[in-house]
Amino acid sequence: EKPLTSNGHRANESAQGQSNIKDELSEAVHLAEVNVLVGEWIPFGSNQIVALNERLGAMDRCQGGLFTALVDKNPTDTQFKVPAGLTQVVILDYDLVECINFEAEINYPEEEGIVQIENFGMHLNVDGTILYGMRVEAILDRKSDDVSLDLLARLLVDVHQDSSKIINDLLSAYQRGLLDMLFVGDKENRGKYNMIIADSIDPFLRGSQYMDRGDLENEVKQVIGDVTNAHNIGKEDILIIGRDGMLFAGPNSKKFEPVLLVYLSLLVREMFIRNFFTRTFVLDDLLKKIRTLIMEHEKDPNHIPAVREMLNNASRDVILLQEILSYLSESLDDLQVPERPIDQAGRELHEILNCQRMKRDVSLRVQDMMKLVEGASHELTNLSQMTDVINTKQLEDVFKSVESNTKYLVDASAANERASASLEVMQVILAGSFAFDIIDRISGGTLNVDPPEWVNSMIVEPIIAKVPFLWFGLNIAWLLVFCYGLIRLMRYLAERASGVLTLRIKINSKINVSALETYLQTKPIEVTDAISEPNIDLKKVTWTEMD
8 A cells, every 4th residue: 555645744845825715704713733534425336436447557667647527539630738627546455346546626717816736545445435535734824733623624625616527537438427317416515524624623622512603603503514413422422413514623533433434434325316306306396397398389380309319318217217226236236234343432423324225224114215206207108108109199190291292182182184085075176176177278178259160070070979978977087187186296295394304312421512512503594492490400402413
């Protein structure tokens, strides 16, 4: 194991910096030799720990380095520019699949004049417990033997923010996605549990006196949240437990660290479950909104696309919530509660913390969460089926509309065919009349003049006068020949008009839009048609291409 960095020799530098505190502090409680443990629970697994060990180079000869979550979008370039704020990591010890301990040096920029020397000792366990530890050497002009809770509260806020940035650089994209879903995009400001361990507290009082609803309790609340109970452990130690942290002060504080760490591990799970339970309300509200839109889908046809998108988001949330619960359940199965100590103070602390009962309570809450998520999953399945029914009904309506339109088209086509037949008959009749008019014009019969001599000698005497019905037959034959020729001509013209070949080619490939626009500028555009939809814009242009 490697030793942690000590900044005790640099404590005087803190007093040389400027302060951005504008309030006048009223200090009631002071601590000495303070060690801070900030804990949180993040879904981890053995594969995530192995991947983190490999990413940090724990198994390499040159361990650690500078890390950031920024993705290099130009990996072939010789430079990689990142904003100020890299995390420098020094590996302390590790187990390939169980845990890793390392020290992280904070290099985040501060306001001008602010002096901050900050090193975290970090422990990442396969069960998801994340601990950020540090020893407070100085805050402003206060050394480690006189740490004010007012100043410590402000330091803890900065620790929470910096620890979120550090772990964000080290987590995988999958874990960041889980946290982003659970905290609804506000994972950087997620809550953490504070465990403050000090060698002494001033003033040292009975536990009940720290719950005076006055200055003492208000000052303690700044670092551990609402105070729930306070106990004296033996004659020299005090334990104060709050909603978001705990304070243990006394000369025997180091002795009880193992049981305190187990209790902290359970409390960070409990805090995570609180956030998880709140997230289920967001999911339930989303499902209710989806149901409302489904029930009112006939009022607005745009509801269905919105419902599909919401169902997709809800399905993703349910899957991720189920995965988180599986991680929580597995982490509790492997958690070992320490045995009851022999000494009197250890027994008192063991009874007060009651880690076994806390573990049982957390397990019960996890099981209850499983029921809630399972119910949400069933509701999601029901909503998906309702959406499928609506989609089927809309498809049926489309089919009915197509069928109705097809019937109209068939009726119109039949009427068109009947009209075409009647038109063709009229064309034949008019053609016959025209053919007879031609014969009449030849003889001059319609001009009110006497027929010429050649008509009498060539037509009247040899055909009309001598052979009965011969002239009539010749007229009918002429009629048939003329009408047949006319019909053939009309069909030829129709075939020429309908002889158009339509060729449609669909090419699914990327294009150069500027080159396409340049190409279209060379064409005589005749028609332009544009269709705009929520997810796509379609534009059609038509021109006549010369052979």
